[in-house]
Amino acid sequence: MIDLPYLIVGITFIILTVVWWKTARDDKEALVVFTILGLFGIIGVVPIPQIAMLVLLPRMKGSNFSEGVKIMNTLIVLQYALRVYPFYRICKIQNKEKLDKSNISKSYWVSGAINFVMYITACHVLGAFWYFFSLQREIDCWIHACKSENGCEISTLDCDDHKTFKNITLLNDLCPINPSNAMIFDFGIYLDALQSGMLGSTNFPQKFLQCFSWGLRNLSSFGSNLKTSTYAWENLFVALISISGLLVFIYLLGHLQTFMQTTSRSVWLHQKTMPQIQLMLSEYKLPYHMGSVIWRTVQDRLEDDKYYMENIYSLLPDKLKSDIKLHLFLPLLKKEPMDEELLKEICEHLEPMNFNGINYIIRQGEPLDMMFFVTQGIVLTYTINNGGSSSTSRLEKGDYYGEMLLSWAVASTSFSNVPISPQTVKSQKKVEVFAITATELQLVVAKFYNKILLGSPDTTQMKITVANS
Incomplete structure (x- = not known):
């Protein structure tokens, strides 16, 4: 499955990379960089791990199945690592763009919408990994239970028409879910997924919402309410959730701080320059429509540190100066x-x-x-x-x-x-x-x-x- 939010962002990133690539044809070093970035964007969009999972997993039997799932999960993690970069680049471009301070709210709504999509996507990704890891943890328990039982062949766990595992009591005893027994096998953070019956359900909306809700709650709380087992990969997953939540919080806090500073500066510029602009319009007897043009120009110029305001006229572009003089x-x-x-x-x-x-x-x-x-x-x-x-x-x-x-x-x-x-x-x-x-x-x-x-x-x-x- 391809994530629709990422598909939009990924295609946008590829288009931007092609534009950058065309503008940097004469710069060989930049050309190589943009080519690599474009390949990353393409690899991130194409569902390579999912296709590999559909092709390879049905052919895996016995203990190889668990190992195959782990390999597939690793590929998915690596692909999502590539997917993070386009989000970062687009947000960086958005933040660097010159904003029209006369419409600052609209400009920051665009940036805020991008950040919101990033946050929702992160919640969805964490929930999806929780689902996959829950399934993998249950399979690990089954294999562990089968190995502990004499005469049990792991191949009997495969779902095919020739062999079917009949000893359900063994799985219930050695992989207790409801009620659970951490002394026998500790499922840790995956216990809720197993007890809810989500893994065996065919109701996709229910699965999606439950996983998304889990990711949203734990990313927002930095994973502070998660009780893990001693399983190493589970603890690393929880650490990733905590770090991701903290980074998202710091990023959004920094974005909010930038918004507040820019808004305060815009108000300060308005209070400082508007009386001078009104005086200029009055002294020069300029048409009223020139006032809004002068105001937008002065704001944009004062946002750039290389401009120093000797007077309002000194900040105006040549075309506007020419109109005033005429x-x-x-x-x-x-x-x-x-x-x-x-x-x-x-x-x-x-x-x-x-x-x-x-x-x-x-x-x-x-x-x-x-x-x-x-x-x-x-x-x-x-x-x-x-x-x-x-x-x-x-x-x-x-x-x-x-x-x-x-x-x-x-x-x-x-x-x-x-x-x-x-x-x-x-x-x-x-x-x-x-x-x-x-x-x-x-x-x-x-x-x-x-x-x-x-x-x-x-x-x-x-x-x-x-x-x-």
Whole structure:
């Protein structure tokens, strides 16, 4: 019989292994590893021990029957050892995947479902082994009873049409089950299976549920209620149950702890970043739908330790940054008589700059080396005349400075004649601007230079207008 839960997991593991194998064709070492893993998955799915049992056991007679059962049980144990690895790999992959923290409950339900399937499968496997070992222990007792009786041939225990063991009283006396006698033969943990009559029953649902219930109860209690005999393999089986139960408990406890930590971190990130995101939406006047996109992006980036949050904008991907800059600055640049595609390219190259306190951004009489847009704070501009008098103005959110660089970048092919700033520009307290340097602006315009020269008459006239403005 093939376990349906494992069949699903095993096929999934084989498919994943094939995908890994294809992606690692150039890596010979990885190719060998994935090939071996694929073979393990196939061996785990195919019911080799069960087929061998159906073919070989009917041919085994006498004492060889008990030995054959032990060999078959050993093969089944080895196969289930191979079956554990695909479960481990799939759980490891699931835990390593980046989770969408906006839907964290759903993500952990998937992982929890996989762990639950693992637990149910473990209970089923332990119950199945208990059934097989109970049958084997009863056969061992029969063989022991037959050997202790003079004239008893072990071959008479075989179920065939030629020989039938008639001395049922001998088996009842030397293999007492109900009531049991541990002084004669101690069945240990297998006594319940024998007393219930489960081994002789043909009711499969009853057998399955009884074995599953036994595995569930004893795995959950770490096998603490099991009273064993002195039989070595029985004690090893109980030790395996106790260790397995403990490992499952530790694993589930660790998974729960990870879930709690991730949930707490998600709440902390929400409390920390949501006010900043709301402030950003308000300050930049961004569409509301951008808020959810920004929130998911910030969460994913902050989960990665290589990202450090200077501000919300610094964590956004290039595409989202581009959308924000177009939303903020393209309407302002459209006031300039220039090609719209060129204006979009200029927006793409704007980068944020932050000033804390009073700082000189541009000085009067020095080369005008940047054009910038104010997004937060107040910027003062003033001109000092030769007579000592000055005129002052202020730039606030939505204002920009250095537009004369646009006409210079279109008309000039050299950086030597960059315009001189007629004013001094100074930040007040905390200021955020988006700026593009004169050099970068000239390079951007150069990309469109052929389009301007070879464009339509309207575009050529636009160039002349900008150059003379």
